[in-house]
Amino acid sequence: MLFKESISDIQVSEKLTNLSLVVEDGIIYNSDIENRLYITFSGTDLIISDQLAEIEKEHKIAVDKDSAEFYRRFGFIAPPFTLYKGVYVLAPYVGISLIPPFSCVTRYPEVGMNHNDKINIRHDIQEDIRNSLNKVSGSFRVLFSGGLDSSLLLAVAHEMGKIEVALNCFMSSMPEESIRAEKMCRSKNITFHKEQIYGDLTEIARMFIDLTREPVADKIALVIPAMLSKSNAKKSTTILDGQGADSLFSGLPQDKLYDLYCKTHCRYLGILLGWMPVWKKKNTTLGRKLYRVTKVLHCLKAPGPVSMFIRSLVENEASKLSAGNRVQKWVNKELHSLHDGLGDFHLVIRYFFMFRVLPSREMQKYAISQSLGYVFKLPFLEKEMINKYFYVPPSFSINERAYKYPIVSAAKKYWPGYFSSSRTSPFQVEFDTGGKSVSEFSLSYISDFK
Known part of the structure; x- marks a missing residue:
């Protein structure tokens, strides 16, 4: 203990x-x-x-x-x-x-930066990333999706001469992501490794649950250790990841959803068409688009921003909660309290993802690898970064029709022509866990050993 x-x-x-x-x-x-x-x-x-x-x-x-x-x-x-x-x-x-x-x-983070004036946040972020990376003496193996956050980290680390390799996870339903990532690396002569993970990951799922005693909440928690093993990653090389930037700088799908919700005609559209069931099959480009459209319509018919946000978090529409579920009651109560305390609902989204969703879901992806001796560097989740930028007004982060604007503008500087928007790419790797969904496998396995 x-x-x-x-x-x-x-x-x-x-x-x-x-x-x-x-x-x-x-x-x-x-x-x-x-x-x-x-x-x-x-x-x-x-x-x-x-x-x-x-x-x-x-x-x-x-x-x-x-x-x-x-x-x-x-x-x-x-x-x-x-x-x-x-x-x-x-x-x-x-x-x-x-x-x-x-x-x-x-509770709330301390107020770090003075936001009375609009500052050059892009410059500050680049300097803060450099200062963070300088704390590591060696080079980095970068988890590189080709998205904004990992691209910015890769570029800054490359500028500092601290890159060993860019490691990419190939997604068969989105091959264009890996093609673009490889092209970006070639343009800067950065070594690029692409790994494809598929098949049955039941043993890794068992390993995760045996280690943590938690159900798997983030599917990538099973993929990351498989990637590192397959790529023969050295445990002496720190792994650099951009986790947290979407939350900290208003780049989440929920930020875009909330702005749609604030438009009366969009809410009417949700009321009109929100009866359609949310599309389930997301393993193709068309399937992902249908899922997004039907999910958005379902959320837009919500009677208020809190219920809209809660609907956006649902992963299994068929699974229902019993009346009085105390976890749901706490979430609902806290979201209303956050709205009262923070005012701007974009800050509510930022808070809930940074301090509730990430700790219970995204942070799982490092658990097995850390237990095996791998070391991760997560600049956007460091306390100094969070305290400095958490209260940056959403109007600074959402600008010129771009979400996560400070990251977009910084990434464009390093990668001209690659980022015309702030879109995020979903993680979509198909694998099996004993013929069950990851959630059902987790609950049944935990029940077996308890």
Whole structure:
């Protein structure tokens, strides 16, 4: 256990500070997005660990029905809840009461940059990326999709002479992505490796669950370790990834969706056509387009921005929640609270993805690889970067009809002619997990070993 102490004796000790944890007025919270810590109570003791398996060994923990339902419908479990009763994840800026009964309090990052004037954010971001990369003495193996974020990181690292190779995951339903990525690398004489992952990844799924005791929420969590293994990546080379830029700089599909929702004629269109079922098959270009259109229409008919946003997060329309599901109730309550506290709904989207969705979903993709000794560099998720840019007004990030504008303008400087928009490419790698969906495999496997 990383920490075990009687609740009545807890102080803001050096041990808690080293874990990036703060205790204020009987509330404990985490301020570091790269932390992955779990908390539970045993009698009068507070227990904190970075491994669910460690908690499971010492305490009888049971699957929580509401969490399992939420996971089936949304594909992830919203923090602070985990799959297990009485065990919570200390996601960033969610405060958990140390005084029974259990309750949560929403916290916020510190205000970093002064935003009274519109500054040259593009220049600042480039300098902050350079400063971040300079903290690593060697070169990088870059996870390179050819999208904006990885392209900007690749270009800055290349400019600094710190590139070993650009590593690309080939997606059979979107071959043009890899073709463009390879062309970009050729233009700068950057070594390019393309890996295709397919087939049955059941063993990697088992490895992930055995390691984390979590259900798989991010499919790429199974692909990344397979890619690194197949490419013979050296563990001595740091892996550079652009995770978090979409959230931090208003480049998510939900940001575009919200702006559509604010247009009365679009909402009328949703009311008129939102009855159509959301298209399920996304393994072709046409299928992805049909999915996006029907999903957007379904969201546009929502009665308010919070319900619109929640609908956008649904992954399995057929899976329903029971009345009074407490995870859903907490999410709904927190989103309304965030809207009241932050004002601009783009900031609500930014907050929820940065501090709720990423910690419980996207951060999974590093778990197996880190356990095998690989080291990742995630500049956009570093605390200094988040504190500096979190409160940048969305009007600075959404500009000239471009979302994630500071990243778009910086990437265009390095890659002229490649980025005419701020579109994001979905991750679409087809693989099997024992003939079941990833979510059903996860829940059945966890039930088997519990």
